[in-house]
Amino acid sequence: MSLINQVLTFINDNLLRILTDLENTYQGIVEDWSDKLNISKPRVILTITEVNECGNFPDETKFCQLITGIYIPENLIILMNYKSNLGTFLHLFIHHLQACEVGIQKFTYSRRIEELRLPWCLRPSELSALVRTKTLSKELLTHRVLNIWTHEIKPKIKILSEQIERVKNVVQSILRASQLIM
Numbered sequence: 001m002s003l004i005n006q007v008l009t010f011i012n013d014n015l016l017r018i019l020t021d022l023e024n025t026y027q028g029i030v031e032d033w034s035d036k037l038n039i040s041k042p043r044v045i046l047t048i049t050e051v052n053e054c055g056n057f058p059d060e061t062k063f064c065q066l067i068t069g070i071y072i073p074e075n076l077i078i079l080m081n082y083k084s085n086l087g088t089f090l091h092l093f094i095h096h097l098q099a100c101e102v103g104i105q106k107f108t109y110s111r112r113i114e115e116l117r118l119p120w121c122l123r124p125s126e127l128s129a130l131v132r133t134k135t136l137s138k139e140l141l142t143h144r145v146l147n148i149w150t151h152e153i154k155p156k157i158k159i160l161s162e163q164i165e166r167v168k169n170v171v172q173s174i175l176r177a178s179q180l181i182m
Contacts, residue, residue, distance in 0.1 A: 003170075007170055014166075023046050026080075042078050046080055046081070048164060050068075068080060068085075073104050073108045086149050094136065111123075
């Protein structure tokens with residue numbers, strides 16, 4: 001098997017598999033929270049890439065600061081960097097709760113207007129989510145959720161970070177070697 005195929009296999013077996021395992025774990029928590037609050041269930045997608053506050057990946061726009069996650073109401077998606085903490089996860093879920101309460105279309109529209117007009121720290125939906133995250137944390141961050149975070153999610157985050165570094169080093173070596181050939 002060629003080195004490239006080995007790297008691709010490594011990415012699939014060690015990065016994407018762990019990301020999927022983490023997503024499934026987060027998805028189970030989201031489904032419990034959604035059932036408890038009697039709302040629709042968003043989908044959790046984890047990324048290794050950083051996300052900016054406008055919902056794009058870096059370098060697509062220079063006006064948006066980097067963040068660790070975003071709620072995409074049009075698709076009912078919680079998109080988070082895999083290293084996001086439990087507070088960020090709950091905060092993004094609260095955005096989903098907000099959207100369910102006022103309606104997805106209305107939330108999406110008002111959120112876009114806020115993004116155009118105000119910095120993140122002054123947006124009403126963000127301020128409201130900060131307060132609601134605090135008030136609902138006692139109800140939603142149960143002993144069970146904290147155990148899952150401590151014993152399942154955090155160890156996988158550590159393993160994934162280590163695997164990312166391993167494959168990055170190999171890929172950089174391949175790139176250096178290919179530059180010598182060209």
